Amino acid sequence: MKTDNQPPQTQAHEAALPSSAGKRMWVKWVLIGIAIAYLSLILLVPALNVFYQAFHKGIGPFLENLTSRSFLNAVRLTLLIAAIVVPINTVFGLCAAWAIARHQFPGRTLLLSIIDLPFAISPVIAGMMIVLLYGRSGWFGPLLQANDWRIVFSLPAMVIATAFVTLPFVAREVIPVLEEAGVDQEEAARILGANEWQVFWRVSLPNIRWGLLYGVILTNARAMGEFGAVAVVSGNIIGKTQTLPLFVEEAYKQYHTEAAYSAAVLLACLAVITIILKEILERKTKIKEVEE
Amino acid sequence: MAPSTLPTVRSEARSLWHRLVHLSLPWKVTWAYLTIMLFLPAIALIFRAASVGPVEFWRIATSPIALSAYEVSFVTALITAAINGVFGTLVAWVLVRYTFPGKRFFEAVVDLPFALPTAVAGLTLATVYSTNGWIGELFAPFGIRIAFTRLGVAVAMLFISLPFVVRTLQPVLQEMEKDIEEAAWSLGASGLQTFLRVLLPPLIPPILTGVALGFSRSVGEYGSIVIVAGNMPYKDLIAPVLIFQRLEQFDYAGAAVIGTVMLSISLLMLLVINLLQAWGRRYED
Numbered sequence: 189m190k191t192d193n194q195p196p197q198t199q200a201h202e203a204a205l206p207s208s209a210g211k212r213m214w215v216k217w218v219l220i221g222i223a224i225a226y227l228s229l230i231l232l233v234p235a236l237n238v239f240y241q242a243f244h245k246g247i248g249p250f251l252e253n254l255t256s257r258s259f260l261n262a263v264r265l266t267l268l269i270a271a272i273v274v275p276i277n278t279v280f281g282l283c284a285a286w287a288i289a290r291h292q293f294p295g296r297t298l299l300l301s302i303i304d305l306p307f308a309i310s311p312v313i314a315g316m317m318i319v320l321l322y323g324r325s326g327w328f329g330p331l332l333q334a335n336d337w338r339i340v341f342s343l344p345a346m347v348i349a350t351a352f353v354t355l356p357f358v359a360r361e362v363i364p365v366l367e368e369a370g371v372d373q374e375e376a377a378r379i380l381g382a383n384e385w386q387v388f389w390r391v392s393l394p395n396i397r398w399g400l401l402y403g404v405i406l407t408n409a410r411a412m413g414e415f416g417a418v419a420v421v422s423g424n425i426i427g428k429t430q431t432l433p434l435f436v437e438e439a440y441k442q443y444h445t446e447a448a449y450s451a452a453v454l455l456a457c458l459a460v461i462t463i464i465l466k467e468i469l470e471r472k473t474k475i476k477e478v479e480e
Numbered sequence: 481m482a483p484s485t486l487p488t489v490r491s492e493a494r495s496l497w498h499r500l501v502h503l504s505l506p507w508k509v510t511w512a513y514l515t516i517m518l519f520l521p522a523i524a525l526i527f528r529a530a531s532v533g534p535v536e537f538w539r540i541a542t543s544p545i546a547l548s549a550y551e552v553s554f555v556t557a558l559i560t561a562a563i564n565g566v567f568g569t570l571v572a573w574v575l576v577r578y579t580f581p582g583k584r585f586f587e588a589v590v591d592l593p594f595a596l597p598t599a600v601a602g603l604t605l606a607t608v609y610s611t612n613g614w615i616g617e618l619f620a621p622f623g624i625r626i627a628f629t630r631l632g633v634a635v636a637m638l639f640i641s642l643p644f645v646v647r648t649l650q651p652v653l654q655e656m657e658k659d660i661e662e663a664a665w666s667l668g669a670s671g672l673q674t675f676l677r678v679l680l681p682p683l684i685p686p687i688l689t690g691v692a693l694g695f696s697r698s699v700g701e702y703g704s705i706v707i708v709a710g711n712m713p714y715k716d717l718i719a720p721v722l723i724f725q726r727l728e729q730f731d732y733a734g735a736a737v738i739g740t741v742m743l744s745i746s747l748l749m750l751l752v753i754n755l756l757q758a759w760g761r762r763y764e765d
Contacts, residue, residue: 215671216578223574224586226567230638231592233614234604239688241607269651280513283506301750305518310700311738312720315728320528325732327524352517362508406594413597415703416720420727433599437707440603452600459595463588 225431228479235456241445244455253450261427262435269343269431270411273350277407279360282400286392288359288368300363306355309403314352315357315420318345341423343430346431349417361403362396402469409462411453488550492655501711521590522743532733536682540737544702550741554632557698565691569683570647575646576653593640601639606708609635628710633718636704641694648690652683652760687761692756696749699742 242250253259284303288296306314320326322339334340339345369392377391393400415433422429424438432451439448503511521624529537540546574580575587593601609626616626626632656679664674702720708715719742726735 212671219570220574220578220580223567224582225573227571227586227589229615230635230642231589234601234608234639235589235596237604237608237614238600241604243597267762280509283509283513287510288504301754302514302518303693304750308700308750309744310694310720310723310739312701312702312723313525313743314521316723316735317525319727320732321521322522323732338565348517352521355517396502413595415599416701416724419702420724432529433597433703436599437703438598440606440707445607448603452603455597455600457591459597459600462595463591466591467588467622476654 197275204434234436238449238452238456241449245446249406249446250450250453253447256447257449258427259435261449262430262432265343265346265430265452266276266412266432269347270348271406271470273354273411274404275410277351277354278358278400280355281362281403281407284359285362285366285396289363303356303359306353311414311416312347312420314418314435315349317354318348318417320423322348328440341425342429345421346418346429350411350414353414353417354410357407358400359412361399365396365399366392395447396471398472402466405462405465405469409458412458431432491592491710525736525743527554528732528736532737535757536733537737540734541741544720545713545717546716546722546738549717549722549738552630552697552716553719554745556633557637557641557748559693560634560698561641561691561695562636564636564642564645564694565687568642568690568694569649569687571642572646572653576650590643598640598701599707601704602704602707604638605632605635605639606702628706628716630709630716632708632710633705633716636708637698637701640701640704641698644694645690647688647691648686649683662730685756685762689753689756689760692749693754696746696753699749700746701728 201417288299288303321338322328322332322345326332326339326340328339339348373391373395374387377387382390413433414431416436418431418432419437422431422434426435430438432455436451436455438447439445439451488526532540557660571590575583575590594662606627610612610628611620613627619626624631625637655732661674661678664678669677700720701718702724705718706724709718709721711717711721719738723735723738723742726732726738
């Protein structure tokens, strides 16, 4: 049954075994059907519902909800927290990635696991740790009270909680790219007389930029969306310590479902943008691999 | 004391100090940040939990409401992680091996639980799976209520843990040689035999790793579950919500004890995951 223009392997296979090939096609489409049905049921329909609920009465009520004072305060606070946390965790992530990827030392795997810990710890427990440390009856409580500094139930604790849950992202994304880039170029730069800063800015950073950007995007998405840890430390004081995710929950609990969905759709847009950027960055790094 | 010993001790101390001071900047930042952000808070939690004494610790940790909350958290997380072990494997297989219209779209959909804030997930799941929601109304005629029951907890856990299995499995499936599978076929193995004897064995470590990661995430999840569940004690109250309620009542000792139990189990899970990954690496060579 061989033809002159040799078909690809699988087709040859199918041609040799027509009945089982037909069965294989049948299995293929059943499996695809089940996969799509499951993804739709669990992920896609709930995600589409966010947009439907926000807009099914038209854009008017949606815009109206967006102008309420408590909503605007929540947006401002969410942006502020992300603006503080993302740079801090980027610097930490770069330092930790450099320390781990550029050195061999005993306990290296352990340090990697330690950096991953915030992903394994429940956000509620993370928030509780911060309360136990900085709260009124916490370790630093007396010291803070003596100086009239407020951390828990105000912005600083929310920043710390957010920084805790987003701590691993940058390091995790940068370590593999830093390891893959190798040290040759950095050493060449040093031999040619570059100082450490120049090596970092001119050699290392360009090599790791996409991995770093990916880590920063993930940090930002989680920072803006974190709920559990922030809920524990914030006290959820409307207009003062209410972030956008806390606003969503509060509005829902108060039966302001439309307001909840108006805020939720903004966060869903953030998620969509994050996923699109992720796809773009993944393709970029893949193309680079092919070139090399 | 001989006059020469003092300077040696001093110089040794000085050299240790010297090494600490001369750690490069990234090392200093890493350790300082980890100490402030991670070690200190963890120690504060454990000390607070230990401060109640062993008898009281045991009493709180094994109180009926705590035991029921662990049961809801762990059993539901285990069942949903297992379900996602099956369906996640299927989804990964379909995404790696087949081409079909809309494949790239569904590929991206898998990432939704990583990107969508948990409060939004909880909100929309509560709507869609309520008795008059898009999916909930399909189950309502059979007397099955999903949102605000333990099934709601399960749906939220299915949502957040699905990507872990898919994303852990995909790279392994991609690297798997099609030759072996085709060799099995041409030697006369049936489709099922090929799957069970040839394809599945090297996939078991990554599947279990994904299941363990999903389980670990589900056990700790708070945001989506608190919204989609009814949070009724002894029914669908999960451990993180119980901790939150204790904190709201300013029962810090109670919260710290239950939190320490949960933290220990999370650390144990992390160890299991590392062992599973080490096991999976054996297949790579």
